[in-house]
Amino acid sequence: MTTPPSTTPRLEVDGLEVAFGGLTALSGVDFAVRDGETVALIGPNGAGKTTVFNAVCGIVKPRKGTVRIGGRPAPARATGLLAAGVSRTLQGLGLFDHMTVLENVLVPLTSLRAKDSLGRARDRLAELELLHLADRPAGTLPYPERKRVALARALVSDPKLLLLDEPAGGLGAADIDALAETVRRVAGTGCAVLLVEHHVDFVMDVADRIVVLDFGQVIASGTPEAVQRDPAVEAAYLGLEAVDAVAVSHSSSGRRGSAREGGSV
Numbered sequence: 081m082t083t084p085p086s087t088t089p090r091l092e093v094d095g096l097e098v099a100f101g102g103l104t105a106l107s108g109v110d111f112a113v114r115d116g117e118t119v120a121l122i123g124p125n126g127a128g129k130t131t132v133f134n135a136v137c138g139i140v141k142p143r144k145g146t147v148r149i150g151g152r153p154a155p156a157r158a159t160g161l162l163a164a165g166v167s168r169t170l171q172g173l174g175l176f177d178h179m180t181v182l183e184n185v186l187v188p189l190t191s192l193r194a195k196d197s198l199g200r201a202r203d204r205l206a207e208l209e210l211l212h213l214a215d216r217p218a219g220t221l222p223y224p225e226r227k228r229v230a231l232a233r234a235l236v237s238d239p240k241l242l243l244l245d246e247p248a249g250g251l252g253a254a255d256i257d258a259l260a261e262t263v264r265r266v267a268g269t270g271c272a273v274l275l276v277e278h279h280v281d282f283v284m285d286v287a288d289r290i291v292v293l294d295f296g297q298v299i300a301s302g303t304p305e306a307v308q309r310d311p312a313v314e315a316a317y318l319g320l321e322a323v324d325a326v327a328v329s330h331s332s333s334g335r336r337g338s339a340r341e342g343g344s345v
């Protein structure tokens with residue numbers, strides 16, 4: 081049972097524009113995520129998905145536009161974001177490999193000076209079937225377990241807005257099913273979830289709405305069914321195949337970003 085949406089979106093991105101030197105990475109990006117809603121941000125490589133996350137977290141400074149969290153301007157610092165109820169997972173996980181699983185999951189609670197940190201951390205580990213690994217150094221675990229530790233660390237602060245960067249990447253089918261279950265459960269508590277993901281089946285399974293970026297602009301948004309039928313989305317992905325086929329045949333890099341340097345979107 082999902083929480084009814086509140087009137088103020090948990091996350092509002094309005095007219096976002098980000099440039100890296102001569103490269104316009106995002107232009108006029110608008111979207112919102114409400115409490116209890118799961119929104120997937122998809123698009124070909126280099127479309128600007130991670131840049132949106134980085135702008136939401138204050139890691140990159142927009143040239144134009146605003147990011148509001150719970151109706152207020154987004155805090156610029158990591159501790160401010162945590163206090164505002166924002167958690168994020170990273171593509172590279174960002175775990176402290178030499179620290180135990182439990183110590184990793186305690187980190188946000190230590191920053192927040194939270195009460196009953198140990199109990200909360202152990203609860204999250206139990207929910208993600210990691211409790212038996214609590215005393216193992218995080219760096220010694222296989223990738224799917226390390227990925228769950230990163231998720232437990234993001235969830236331990238009971239975020240109101242959860243940002244997941246490629247949560248299904250590198251996981252097998254059973255782990256992806258378990259992840260989908262976790263995302264549904266977290267959204268069911270009223271948390272707004274924004275995820276960046278390439279795994280189409282996972283996105284279709286968990287997302288209430290999908291926002292499609294291409295060359296830094298929103299080219300489609302709506303329900304998974306509507307977006308799947310959208311000719312602009314199909315064209316964007318077919319275009320990627322064409323660009324990649326050319327790039328791969330001429331160089332070792334198939335990344336689309338290389339095809340857009342110096343261009344504007």
Ligand SMILES: Nc1ncnc2c1ncn2[C@@H]1O[C@H](COP(=O)(O)OP(=O)(O)OP(=O)(O)O)[C@@H](O)[C@H]1O
Nearest residue numbers: 100103105123124125126127128129130131132337
């Ligand atoms: N720090 C940076 N400096 C310069 N250019 C950057 C920087 N970060 C991203 N870019 C460029 O901005 C564009 C958008 O990159 P971004 O990583 O947001 O895309 P993405 O959609 O997340 O791609 P992927 O799916 O490959 O992760 C790309 O052309 C990328 O090369």
